[in-house]
Amino acid sequence: MNKQELEKIKQKALEEHIPIIMDDTLEVVDEILTKLKPKKILEIGTAVGYSAICFSEYLIVGGKIDTIERDEERILQAKENIKKVGVEEKINIYEGDAVEILPTLNEKYDMIFIDAAKGKYPFFLKEALRMLNEGGVILADNILYKGYVMSDYNKHKQRTAVRNLREYIAEVTNNPNLKTEILEVGDGLAITRKLGKAV
Ligand code: SAM
Numbered sequence: 001m002n003k004q005e006l007e008k009i010k011q012k013a014l015e016e017h018i019p020i021i022m023d024d025t026l027e028v029v030d031e032i033l034t035k036l037k038p039k040k041i042l043e044i045g046t047a048v049g050y051s052a053i054c055f056s057e058y059l060i061v062g063g064k065i066d067t068i069e070r071d072e073e074r075i076l077q078a079k080e081n082i083k084k085v086g087v088e089e090k091i092n093i094y095e096g097d098a099v100e101i102l103p104t105l106n107e108k109y110d111m112i113f114i115d116a117a118k119g120k121y122p123f124f125l126k127e128a129l130r131m132l133n134e135g136g137v138i139l140a141d142n143i144l145y146k147g148y149v150m151s152d153y154n155k156h157k158q159r160t161a162v163r164n165l166r167e168y169i170a171e172v173t174n175n176p177n178l179k180t181e182i183l184e185v186g187d188g189l190a191i192t193r194k195l196g197k198a199v
Contacts, residue, residue, distance in 0.1 A: 001053070001056070001057060001085055001086065001087060002084065002085050002086055005081075005084045005085050006050075006053060006054070006085055009048065009049070009050055009053070009081045009084070009085070010050055012048075013047070013048050013050055018047050018048055018074070019047065020047060020048070020050040020051065021050065021051040021054070021115070021141065021186070022185070022186035022187070024185040024186055025141060025185045025186035025187075025189050026051070026054060027185075028183060028185050028189060028191075029051075029054075029055070029113070029139060029189075030054075030058070032111070032137060032139070032191070033055060033058035033111065034058060036058075036110055036111060036136075036137065037058070037060050038058060038059060038060070038063060038109075038110035038111045039059065039060050039062070039063045039064075039110055040063060040064055040065075040066070040107060040108065040109045040110055041055055041059070041063075041064075041065040041066070041109060041110065041111045041112070041113065042065075042066050042067070042068075042105075042107070042109040042111075042112045042113070042128070042131065043055070043065060043066070043067035043068065043112075043113045043115065044067075044068050044098045044102070044112070044113070044114050044115060044116045044124050044128075045067075045068070045069065045098075045113075045114070045115035045116030046067040046068065046069035046074065046075070046078050046093055047069065047071075047074050047078070048074055048077040048078050048081055049067070049077070049078035049079075049081040049082050049091070049093075050081070051113065051115065052065050052067045052078075052082070052091050053081065053082060053085050053087055053091070055111075055113070056087045056090045056091055059090060063090065064090055064091070064092060065090060065091045065092070066092050066094060066105070066107065066109075067091060067092070067093055067094070068093075068094045068096070068098040068101050068102070068116070069093060069094075069095065070095070070096055070097045070098070072095075075093060075095050078093060079093065098116055098117075098120070098124065099120060099123060102123075102124070102127040103127065105127075105131060106131075107131060108131055108132070108133045109128075109131050109132060109133060109136060110133050110135075110136045110137070111136060111137050111138075111139065112128040112131065112132055112136070112137075112138045112139070113139050113141070114128065114138065114139065114140040114141065115140075115141040115142070118142060118145060118158075118161035118162075118164060118165055119160050119161045119164045120164070121140060121143075121164050121165055121167075121168040122164055122167045122168050122171065124140075125138070125140075125168055125171060125172065129194070132194050133194075134194055134195075135193070135194065136193070136194055137191060137192065137193050137194075138172075138190075138191075138192040138194075139189060139190070139191055139192075140168060140172075140189070140190040140192070141186065141187065141188075141189055142165075142186075142187040142188060143165055143168065143169065143182060143187075143188040143189060143190040144165075144182070144184065144187060144188025145158065145161060145162060145165055145187060145188065146187065148162045149162055149165050149166060149169070149188070168190070169182070169190065172190060172192045177194060177195055178192050178193065178194060178195065179192070179193045179195060180192040180193075
């Protein structure tokens with residue numbers, strides 16, 4: 001992988017205020033992927049491809065990432081970026097709304113990274129659980145949403161998103177087949193493992 005190009009992609013995204021995975025969150029994901037050695041990754045929310053490119057380094061030989069994005073301008077940039085870094089054979093972009101695309105997918109994934117519309121997290125979780133391999137892991141970024149999720153303050157504009165993020169947390173912590181931890185890295189990261197042979 002061309003690391004210099006990757007650094008340029010990151011800097012350009014930051015300059016253009018495109019929300020990309022934060023460094024401390026990425027460090028945690030890197031550790032998880034190093035141990036997991038994934039064959040298939042699903043990402044919901046590609047933006048300009050930065051996180052997908054970073055994750056592609058941890059795929060085993062022949063592994064693939066499917067990533068979903070609905071913003072046409074970002075899809076174009078993501079395609080360009082993936083090509084610049086030279087990982088186009090590892091990353092497939094599904095173009096469109098994840099709410100419509102997810103129900104059409106029937107693959108199995110070792111890691112699923114949820115990083116799109118916060119109000120849709122419970123729906124994304126339901127779809128992710130359907131497609132997660134035993135021993136696999138679901139990561140949900142921005143789960144603490146600037147602290148709103150853990151605060152009593154209820155007068156901000158993002159109430160629906162916060163309600164849905166809380167619903168996501170309740171589901172992953174109450175389901176006996178799942179084991180979840182929430183880390184205060186970046187904007188909050190929920191790490192959920194599906195209990196199975198590999199755990
Ligand atoms: N994962 C990327 C990274 O770290 O480089 C950042 C993703 S950014 C936080 C979220 C992206 O999800 C945005 O580009 C947005 O257009 C996209 N998005 C939000 N809701 C979506 C949906 N329902 N379907 C598809 N894409 C969606």
